[in-house]
Amino acid sequence: MLIQEIIFYAFSIIMIVAATLVISVRNPVYSVLYLILTFFSAAALWILLGAEFLAIILVLVYVGAVMVLFLFVLMMLNVDLSRVNEGFVKNLPLGLLVAAIMLAEILVVLWYKGRTGIEDFPIPEPLSADYSNTAEIGQRLFTQYLWPFELAGIVLLVAIVAAIALTMRKREGVKTQSIPKQVQADKRDRVKLIDMPVEGVEDK
Amino acid sequence: MLSEYWPVIIFLAISVGLGTALLVIGGLLGPSKPSVEKSSPYECGFEPFADARMKFDVRFYLVAILFIVFDLEIAFFIPWAVVMEDVGLTAFAAVVIFTLELAIGLAYLWKKGALEWE
């Protein structure tokens, strides 16, 4: 399939170039945009592999949600563009170390699984016409991987709690509207009728 | 399955092309006489002071994090909704517990006042 190969190489090249630009452009907003392009190309490659559910979820979660958070943070921090690259040389060794460790981890997993040569990655069988990636994932996730699924729920819960712990600050003098209080307000609590003598009128 | 994605690629290309074409046409047809007054950002009558790109309330950041969490939850719900009948009641119970976990999170947010905007 020539056309598939063309698509594969086109998106791979876009992905590698975009990923390089993510770390090399000066403006962090551009970095985020290039990262989005990287995710898109990755999604296209996954679709080529027949993993359409994963590909679209990648766009939905990373492009649609995580990158929005990145942009928000960039705008919130109001990064001074001239100072962004200052620590580049100083932090380079540390960065390279982290990258090396991650690469080593990937290689260890591959070696452990006994997949060291190109022949260990056969060309996947063509998928049948009624194959549904979503249904397949659902079947696996909700039978075989039920416990990890529950754990994911716990992790999400922890994420919520952590987000609050990190960002919530009680501020003084903040006024909020309490709808139950407003609804329950009674005229007896608010209005006081008092008797007053009327000026200029004589009591008889 | 892959052939189904051809129209998608064409749609993406035409949509982006349409936007770009309109901008280019507008740029070519419209006049271009920039002046200081015209290019100064909108303000209510006074000269703009300071950079407009100011810092924002941390609340927007919290909304974005919560959005990710709940978006992920939807991503987990979708495959379940598709295979619901095949995986049966055990999976349903698991999903109920999963929802409860998130409900606890939401209740906590509520209690902490993280959902209050002023």
Add this chain to the structure above:
Amino acid sequence: MDMILEFAWLLIRIVLFTFLPLILLVAYYTYAERRVLGAMQSRIGPNRVGPIGLFQPFADVIKLLLKEIILPANANRFLFFIAPVLAIGPAFAVWAVVPMGEGMVWANLDAGVIYILAVGSIGVYGIILAGWASNSKYALLGAMRAAAQMVSYEIALGFSLVGVLVLAGSLNLSAIVHAQAGGMADWYWLPLLPLFIIFIISGLAETNRAPFDVAEGESEIVAGFHVEYSGATFAVFFLAEYANMILIAALTAIFFFGGWLSPFEGWTFLGDSWLREPSIFWMLGKLAFFMFNFLWFRATFPRYRYDQIMRLGWKVFIPICMVWVLVAAVMVFTGLVVRGA
């Protein structure tokens, strides 16, 4: 060579049968909006250009294209121009999977629903970048408001679609319509009534339409994120907003009102009338109805306050959605609603 020809032919058909009608629909939707709002407010609305003002949209387009594009001082040129493109791209690209009738869809994706959610969620970048690139306080404020509101309501929107998926059992939009066969009472608005209402209201909030248009509330922040956009750049944002409204109307019809199915399907006393047959006209009728609703809401409801909008989304809609998705599942397990039929 054949392949390239085929490709070009597909491209021409897509432009002719989807993009052109859609752009015309947007043009006349703006005209309809002004006429309908006029009628609802005892005014006439535009009636000068052509008979009863029918050429007004063209006059508007020509005017917008002939205006100067002003780049604000200190604006980021690249981001300023990429923002409208990022807004209009997703608004039109989503239409690839939207069926208008039996088999009348360009990409009959198995994962249609998540494609809509994923591509739809990209639209928010256009708004954030527009606000940030403009270097204007009003634009930035409007953009942040709009973005926070859109992501909040996207969750409600996504959850209400999970309810539809639970009943339909498929992510394919045509399959979802088929699953609603049987007549008005079999459409999903009935078993999913709370989700249907949430979907409509979230759709309003998602497109930043009245009464949820604080992002561009004239009285507070002038025009919101597109305050610095003029001429053709503004036209592109406008086109995207209206295309999104039409999209939400079409999706409401497909997910909750049986798409192109006839409302009188089960009425056997009508005989073999065309009224009982599914056809694109039903789809267009429903589309027109929900599009009209957008205008009706705008004329009817006063604008919400921002804190009220966020509370409605997080404290009312999301809990209801979570509960009703499980209720829908119980409906399926107890056999109250037959899944996918």
